[in-house]
Amino acid sequence: MPGIYLDHAATTPVRPEVREAMLPYLKEQYGNPSGLYQLAVEAEEAMEAARKTIAATLGCETEEIYFTSGGTESDNWAIKSAVEAAKKREDFGTGGHRCCHIITTQIEHHAVLHTCRALEEEGCEVTYLRVNEMGQISVRELEKAIRPDTVLISVMTANNEVGTIQPVREIGKIARRHHILFHTDAVQAYGHLPLPVKRLGIDMMSASGHKCNGPKGIGFLYVRKGVDLPPFIHGGGQERGKRAGTENMPGIVGLGMAARLAHTKMAYREKKTAAMRDYLIRRLLNEVPFARLNGSLRYRLAGNCNISFQFIEGAALLVLLDEEGICAAAGSACSTGSKEPSHVLKAMGLPDNIAHGTLRLTIGYQNTMEEMDRAVECIKKCVARLRQNSPEFEDYMSGRKMPLSFGIRL
Numbered sequence: 001m002p003g004i005y006l007d008h009a010a011t012t013p014v015r016p017e018v019r020e021a022m023l024p025y026l027k028e029q030y031g032n033p034s035g036l037y038q039l040a041v042e043a044e045e046a047m048e049a050a051r052k053t054i055a056a057t058l059g060c061e062t063e064e065i066y067f068t069s070g071g072t073e074s075d076n077w078a079i080k081s082a083v084e085a086a087k088k089r090e091d092f093g094t095g096g097h098r099c100c101h102i103i104t105t106q107i108e109h110h111a112v113l114h115t116c117r118a119l120e121e122e123g124c125e126v127t128y129l130r131v132n133e134m135g136q137i138s139v140r141e142l143e144k145a146i147r148p149d150t151v152l153i154s155v156m157t158a159n160n161e162v163g164t165i166q167p168v169r170e171i172g173k174i175a176r177r178h179h180i181l182f183h184t185d186a187v188q189a190y191g192h193l194p195l196p197v198k199r200l201g202i203d204m205m206s207a208s209g210h211k212c213n214g215p216k217g218i219g220f221l222y223v224r225k226g227v228d229l230p231p232f233i234h235g236g237g238q239e240r241g242k243r244a245g246t247e248n249m250p251g252i253v254g255l256g257m258a259a260r261l262a263h264t265k266m267a268y269r270e271k272k273t274a275a276m277r278d279y280l281i282r283r284l285l286n287e288v289p290f291a292r293l294n295g296s297l298r299y300r301l302a303g304n305c306n307i308s309f310q311f312i313e314g315a316a317l318l319v320l321l322d323e324e325g326i327c328a329a330a331g332s333a334c335s336t337g338s339k340e341p342s343h344v345l346k347a348m349g350l351p352d353n354i355a356h357g358t359l360r361l362t363i364g365y366q367n368t369m370e371e372m373d374r375a376v377e378c379i380k381k382c383v384a385r386l387r388q389n390s391p392e393f394e395d396y397m398s399g400r401k402m403p404l405s406f407g408i409r410l
């Protein structure tokens with residue numbers, strides 16, 4: 001058990017109720033929901049109950065939810081199949097339809113970015129929208145980027161590194177007006193923000209169990225009725241013939257329970273989390289010199305604190321914090337081990353040397369104010385220790401170099 005877990009954007013602990021709900025499906029309830037006997041029917045009923053719970057959290061119909069192996073698969077399915085469907089349309093390649101054009105952003109998760117890159121190699125064209133220093137896109141720029149051959153807009157609901165929330169409703173309106181499909185990667189947002197998909201104008205939405213206190217390896221894709229999305233995995237007739245493979249029953253039941261719990265007293269939990277976040281941010285900015293907050297103060301996930309400390313390496317800070325029992329991240333979990341500065345911070349205009357000194361602390365509702373205090377004390381101590389061995393810091397202290405100007409301070 002770690003001392004203090006502050007990496008909830010990477011994954012969240014499974015709630016005991018979720019674990020309890022899953023256990024029978026790892027024991028006596030091992031039926032395959034495709035069967036016709038009682039054990040199978042019971043599995044099928046449990047699966048449909050989970051689907052119904054999830055649909056209720058989004059205000060959509062049960063048949064609009066497809067179970068997948070998680071956020072990565074949902075993103076791949078939505079994007080690749082939207083392009084495949086467009087290519088099959090009769091008017092493809094005629095008039096202004098030169099090829100398939102996708103609009104996305106520079107700060108998406110790699111599940112979206114690498115999928116788009118793969119499609120570019122097959123002849124698609126992709127516009128990667130810029131973001132401002134807070135990490136938000138401009139809806140005006142989005143609208144300007146639309147072409148006659150644009151087939152999909154894919155913009156994440158909230159960013160996994162800096163927690164910035166995008167203007168989803170406005171994007172939905174633009175997509176509707178231009179008759180373009182709108183997909184959103186809501187992996188970090190689902191279970192933390194209300195997402196009434198119909199009112200937000202979302203056509204497809206990706207979510208993942210392990211970011212909202214559910215199990216790993218399970219997620220879903222919401223697909224609005226009327227969107228004819230081609231199947232992604234071919235095989236049996238599971239998920240109404242769209243996503244073959246025997247269903248992950250423990251995962252599905254666990255995800256259903258996690259979804260139910262996440263949407264019960266959500267506002268209360270998020271408020272508690274945001275209070276810890278604000279306290280942590282305020283103390284770090286006030287008590288550690290040369291620290292800056294990355295992202296927006298207003299449009300920010302409740303649990304996200306992303307701070308850069310000049311004159312240090314984020315990776316080195318992580319090692320020291322680990323020795324103190326604190327789990328944190330330098331960038332997104334997927335980029336850990338990479339020497340490249342985060343593509344998100346780069347897109348927001350942060351210079352490389354500042355981006356290298358970035359710490360992402362992501363809070364969960366189970367954390368406490370006492371843990372925030374302990375984390376601040378450890379971070380102060382570790383940053384000071386690293387700066388003692390930093391030639392850049394020494395240069396600055398001896399007056400040979402000025403620090404770069406810093407952004408948000410409280």
Ligand code: PLP
Nearest residue numbers: 070071072109111160187188208
């Ligand atoms: N999208 C975002 C925004 C994420 O943060 C993640 C995981 O960190 C994913 C997609 C991938 O989700 P999964 O781990 O369920 O494949």
